[in-house]
Amino acid sequence: MKNQPILDIKDIPKPSQWLTLSLQHLFAMFGATILVPYLVGLSPSIALISSGLGTLAFLLLTKWQVPAYLGSSFAYIAPIIAAKKEWGIGGAMLGTFLAGLVYVLVALIIKKAGYRWIMRLLPPIVVGPVIVVIGLALAGTAVGMAMNDPSGKYSLLYFSVALVTLAATIIFSIYFKGMLSIIPILAGIVVGYIYALIVGIVDFKPVLEAKWFELPDFVFPFVHYQVNFTWDIALLMVPVAVVTLSEHIGHQLVLSKVVSLNYIKEPGLQRSILGDGTATLISALVGGPPKTTYGENIGVLAITRVFSVYVVAGAAVIAIIFGFVGKITALIHSIPTPVMGGVSILLFGIIASSGLRMLVDSKIDFGDKRNLVISSVILVIGIGGAFVKVTNSFQIQGMALAAICGIVLNLVLPGRPNETGDDMFAEMTENPQIDEAYENEKV
Template sequence: MNNKPILDVTETPTPGQLLTLSIQHLFSMFGATILVPYLIGLSPAMALISSGFGTLAFLLITKFKVPAYLGSSFAYIIPMQKAYELGGPGAAMLGTFLAGLVYGIVALIISKAGHRWIMNLLPPVVVGPVIIIIGLSVAPTAVGMAMNNPTGKYSMLHFSVALVTLAATIIFSVFAKKILSIIPILAGIIVGYLYALMVGIVDFGPVMKAHMFEMPDFIIPFVSYKVNFTWDIFWLMVPVAVVTISEHIGHQLILSKVVGRDYIKEPGLHRSILGDGTATIISALIGGPPKTTYGENIGVLAITRVYSVYVLAGAAVLAIIFGFNGKITALIQTIPTPVMGGVSILLFGIIASSGLRMLVDSKIDFDEKRNLVIASVILIVGIGGAILKLPFKDIQVQGMALAAILGVVLNLILPGRQSVSEDMFEEQTNEREKTA
């Protein structure tokens, strides 16, 4: 890989370079970042603002040595939706806060005990099937968004919008070159939006009424809602955080290869995990979804060979500015549901396929009964939505969270477990796709 930088990590771009390169990173994460709050029911403006502040916090904690952008995590879509059902947006924000705390605790342990224990706790035979669940569990949502009109009934017109969006996204994903190949989601949304405009299902009324500067819908603890901890929220969110930490490690290994530095050692995995967790906590405190490092932005770094952290910081500042722009926020909210549904069909499928790819790349041998048992239990419990009701305090663990816990436990207790060295883990995660 030719990773000789055009602008290295600590190099300062010119004002013109800073603006154009920052916009490029903003566009690369834009489609996926606004899709998550769209599905959960949060404000897209808050997704942008929280991603901006979260990225700035990440850069600060990693001592401005790790060029990464943090956007909305897909892994928490179903847990966040269920948290909403339990207690509204306040419950979802509390769950997000708890997930961020898990990152902090893991970072503290890594700083004291090293990082190999987390790699052995979450091998690919556990993480791969959980990633598959993340993609497949939201499949009904994607299909419903694609086929139905606003009243929830099947509409061929709306389905055609989803199909055009899906086709455009596939074409950009497969045939586009250079930077355009990094933003197939955004490009597909634009094409689908234009088609939806042609067939007359876009309403510009909210855009005309919106002001250039508008205060977003902040969700502040003790102000917007009463903080009410429940174990149900804990068990919905915390186990998923353990799995997304594994994805964070994978992204850091890939980023290390792209940039030509060892980010596991310097500034250290504990710092990057802490930065990720801090970004998630910031989101929880202002009303955004949980955060994760973004594969799309790593792809931009690989193609452009511009590694400057100032460019990532510039993208973060632009995201915050966009979030306070009422016209932009209103324009995002005019995107018809089938456009997002069309994109989601491919995106959620890719997430599920990336879990399968992890198993293949890691050479998981399913002739070994141990691996077959672990993967089988995780998949059926997770996709089936199994619920474990504990006999005290009405606590229940369900779906993806229960599957992740069972996977970790089975991996620890079944005979034949192999210790995963750092080199083995790097090889296994080098080709991962973004999941969350």
């Protein structure tokens, strides 16, 4: 059978296979997971450790039934940069913690009231344009990293490194099959790094001098920073959870199709959302970026047909171990900025394009003035950087304001389709088991 697993959810792999299978998941998430902290100025080693801890927490809270890996979330890049600039590392971590709490709250509500309400609150016409905003708002960052030298001046040499990295990433993504098509980010970084070594812009000395074992730079609340809550931090970070929640639901639906199980019903959407939120809370407490389930690792599951949660747990353990290996940390820090810039050009574009894909897949009709108004307002407010300043210490800006405006417009404008959310949910899944579970919930 096509969907017959090689290893099922609770199957334990042979010791000779376990390491190899887990390393595949590690490679799939590695490039994107270290890129986020690289961009926002956090520790890549802490990002690895927190991704491992977060994944183990997720597996535990989902009763060891959902083989998902959680890595760094790209949606929070711009808010974290803004939070660090305004309030330092403490503000960024507090905002991350608050975003995790949103997940916990939503999980509790879903447990009591079901999940149809969230489908109505976050339809594709709202989430799609907001995802586009997330990608395009970061475009300037990616281009700046690609073209400029460390002093901030244009450099053709540095730009050539970015272009080689970008070309390699595209080639791996389009022309290669199997695992290499799942890890184009990591493969592109490796090619770009080698080219950067050849042209002489890599300082490899710190890697040679680094210790094998090194304690990472953990960032703990009340130890490394004081926790000072402000509404500005909450309004900067929390609205992004609206988008990542939709991303989470989408991943659970896709994962349900891949493994032929109904994760919406068992262990339940509330448990997977709680696991995602808990992973983000853990990350905030140790100094890492927010977490999200990774589509790359779902791709690994689909290709290998190895669904074992023990394989995913093995990848999490290896990630934690790697976070304490000083040479790996030093190697990550030695990656030149244009290498990351080249990868970012594609990645941020893919984020924006995935928003467009959501609109296309959901068959959003832009001949309908209602849809045109909602998407137009979200795009211009989000990309234009509009903000509402109530007081000097209280303002809503950029992506947060765009998301809020989109939600409000969708709720108040006449002609809103799918008042019960039924049709929209049916469009998001073609799995008969999930459809049946949804019908049971309605009954």
